[in-house]
Amino acid sequence: MMASSPHKTLYHYGHARSADQDAAQPVRRPVVVVGAGPVGLAAAIDLALHDVPVVLIDDADRIGEGSRGICWSKRTLEICDRLGLGEGLVKQGVTWKLGKVFRGDDLVFSFDLLPEEGHKMPAFINLQQFYLEKALVDRAGELPNLDLRWKNKLTGLEPHNDHVRLTIDTPDGPYALDADWLIAADGARSTARDLLGLTFSGVTFEDKFLIADIKMAADYPTERRFWFEPTFHPGQSALMHRQPDNVWRIDLQLDPDADAAAEQEPERVRARIKRVVGDRPFELEWVSLYRFNCRRLDRFVHGRVVFVGDAAHQVSPFGARGANSGIQDAENLAWKLAAVLKGEAGPALIESYERERTQAADENIVHSTRSTDFIAPHTPAERALRNAVLDLAPKADFARRMINSGRLSVATVYDTALSTPDRDAFKGSARLGAPLPDAPVKTRDGHDGYLLDNIPGEFTLLYVKDGAPPKLPAGVRLATIGEDIVDKDGTLARRLDLTPGAALLLRPDQHLCARWRHVDAEKVASARDRAMGRTA
Amino acid sequence: MAKLITQSQFAEPDAAYVALVEARRNLREQAAAALDARLVLILANHIGDFDVLKEAIALAKGP
Numbered sequence: 001m002m003a004s005s006p007h008k009t010l011y012h013y014g015h016a017r018s019a020d021q022d023a024a025q026p027v028r029r030p031v032v033v034v035g036a037g038p039v040g041l042a043a044a045i046d047l048a049l050h051d052v053p054v055v056l057i058d059d060a061d062r063i064g065e066g067s068r069g070i071c072w073s074k075r076t077l078e079i080c081d082r083l084g085l086g087e088g089l090v091k092q093g094v095t096w097k098l099g100k101v102f103r104g105d106d107l108v109f110s111f112d113l114l115p116e117e118g119h120k121m122p123a124f125i126n127l128q129q130f131y132l133e134k135a136l137v138d139r140a141g142e143l144p145n146l147d148l149r150w151k152n153k154l155t156g157l158e159p160h161n162d163h164v165r166l167t168i169d170t171p172d173g174p175y176a177l178d179a180d181w182l183i184a185a186d187g188a189r190s191t192a193r194d195l196l197g198l199t200f201s202g203v204t205f206e207d208k209f210l211i212a213d214i215k216m217a218a219d220y221p222t223e224r225r226f227w228f229e230p231t232f233h234p235g236q237s238a239l240m241h242r243q244p245d246n247v248w249r250i251d252l253q254l255d256p257d258a259d260a261a262a263e264q265e266p267e268r269v270r271a272r273i274k275r276v277v278g279d280r281p282f283e284l285e286w287v288s289l290y291r292f293n294c295r296r297l298d299r300f301v302h303g304r305v306v307f308v309g310d311a312a313h314q315v316s317p318f319g320a321r322g323a324n325s326g327i328q329d330a331e332n333l334a335w336k337l338a339a340v341l342k343g344e345a346g347p348a349l350i351e352s353y354e355r356e357r358t359q360a361a362d363e364n365i366v367h368s369t370r371s372t373d374f375i376a377p378h379t380p381a382e383r384a385l386r387n388a389v390l391d392l393a394p395k396a397d398f399a400r401r402m403i404n405s406g407r408l409s410v411a412t413v414y415d416t417a418l419s420t421p422d423r424d425a426f427k428g429s430a431r432l433g434a435p436l437p438d439a440p441v442k443t444r445d446g447h448d449g450y451l452l453d454n455i456p457g458e459f460t461l462l463y464v465k466d467g468a469p470p471k472l473p474a475g476v477r478l479a480t481i482g483e484d485i486v487d488k489d490g491t492l493a494r495r496l497d498l499t500p501g502a503a504l505l506l507r508p509d510q511h512l513c514a515r516w517r518h519v520d521a522e523k524v525a526s527a528r529d530r531a532m533g534r535t536a
Numbered sequence: 537m538a539k540l541i542t543q544s545q546f547a548e549p550d551a552a553y554v555a556l557v558e559a560r561r562n563l564r565e566q567a568a569a570a571l572d573a574r575l576v577l578i579l580a581n582h583i584g585d586f587d588v589l590k591e592a593i594a595l596a597k598g599p
Contacts, residue, residue: 385573385577388570392574392578396581398581
């Protein structure tokens with residue numbers, strides 16, 4: 001972000017002095033998370049739910065206005081649901097799944113991000129980031145082993161072999177704190193990254209984008225609407241999203257040489273918005289001008305410091321791949337770090353975070369870069385080709401498929417050593433290395449629910465009853481399909497391709513790591529060892 | 537292994553060439569470029585083979 005209007009404080013939290021500040025020697029904590037944004041909060045909550053005591057520090061003491069992230073993906077909502085706040089978010093947010101793309105004022109293409117029924121969570125909700133942060137802070141407050149310290153600013157970081165020593169500044173002065181592990185969730189301008197002297201390299205795009213949240217009563221549909229060269233903003237692109245509270249996000253592409261200060265003058269912004277919305281009255285809630293980067297750290301794991309979210313990688317906003325991928329980083333790391341701290345797994349499991357989440361970051365950067373190249377062509381010759389695609393779109397399917405106004409965030413299918421390769425053939429939509437697809441089910445007591453509700457944050461063997469279940473190693477939970485979980489309408493059997501005796505092993509992050517047509521104790525034990533990084 | 541066919545495939549190569557010529561006859565430079573762009577996209581999709589496309593790009597760009 002280059003500049004933005006001053007933010008109002010929406011939620012204010014007090015600084016409380018920690019007993020750690022009065023200790024004669026630095027106190028040692030298993031995990032410190034720096035940065036109480038969505039990613040740091042999600043990581044801290046997940047760890048606390050895995051019974052790991054967590055200290056979460058943030059240099060501010062408030063959640064400020066300014067919408068920033070607004071689109072929360074299905075996978076993010078599933079993660080939040082496991083953390084205990086998914087249903088509230090869906091209730092509070094605006095659910096959508098349709099995207100429409102216009103050329104000039106004509107519709108050329110539309111897409112449905114979740115064309116099938118039978119999932120608890122929608123394709124996307126739009127919700128102001130501060131509401132998500134508020135819900136996460138509230139959830140954090142319910143967890144006694146999560147110590148959230150506001151106005152704690154990281155100023156020093158000294159790496160050691162088996163811990164890091166942090167220097168933290170507070171309104172009461174500085175103190176030192178030792179952490180077995182530090183999770184750096186301190187955003188695009190990460191202090192932890194600077195303190196370690198790490199380079200953050202990639203591509204900065206020249207085009208500038210004006211982003212405005214406006215309050216307005218309007219009956220536009222609840223869809224993502226994207227325009228190439230609309231008459232209200234000639235020669236450029238525009239994006240519009242609905243948010244709760246009658247707030248609309250409008251994103252307008254500007255010239256690379258646009259004057260940042262002048263473009264944010266309220267009167268100038270108002271004039272631009274008026275061309276978009278016509279005579280409808282509106283109020284400006286928040287305005288910002290940005291130029292974006294696609295870049296990442298070479299490595300996310302540096303000894304005992306692990307980077308997550310924007311501190312580790314940055315993409316353009318088209319595709320909602322920033323905060324969503326950050327929350328997926330947090331989920332990937334939390335169970336692994338918990339297993340390592342409990343002595344159940346070794347460093348190989350943390351290395352799998354590196355492998356899986358750099359794979360996800362690279363995927364996000366590729367998609368984001370491609371979208372940006374389509375939305376903002378670099379040269380007149382590139383623009384001619386882009387416009388040829390748009391010219392052909394009304395006449396040819398292949399051209400509609402090439403239109404790229406942002407490919408929206410979906411969970412990465414991990415190509416990972418933690419998965420046991422399939423030896424039996426499976427159809428359906430479940431993929432090895434991907435989160436399990438959801439399906440409507442009934443629970444043992446006859447209640448309607450969803451599959452993912454029944455897969456908490458621990459290793460789970462889903463077993464289709466056919467005689468006695470296999471003996472399970474400690475730390476693997478059994479869920480028998482037909483008893484604990486009942487297929488409600490055949491969707492479960494179809495999506496997972498279930499037959500009697502079939503079994504699926506799920507990681508604590510609900511990702512599928514092994515499956516068999518017929519299972520025994522040894523297969524499960526060996527797949528679970530593998531998923532804990534214990535074998536090659 | 538090369539998949540791009542560079543041997544002549546048209547029964548009447550001259551007629552095929554003239555069809556392309558006539559498509560752009562009397563077009564201004566920008567309109568001709570836009571036509572070429574649309575043609576490239578249509579033909580690339582018809583071929584539908586990413587390796588062939590890359591070989592064709594290399595042949596077109598090469599010395």
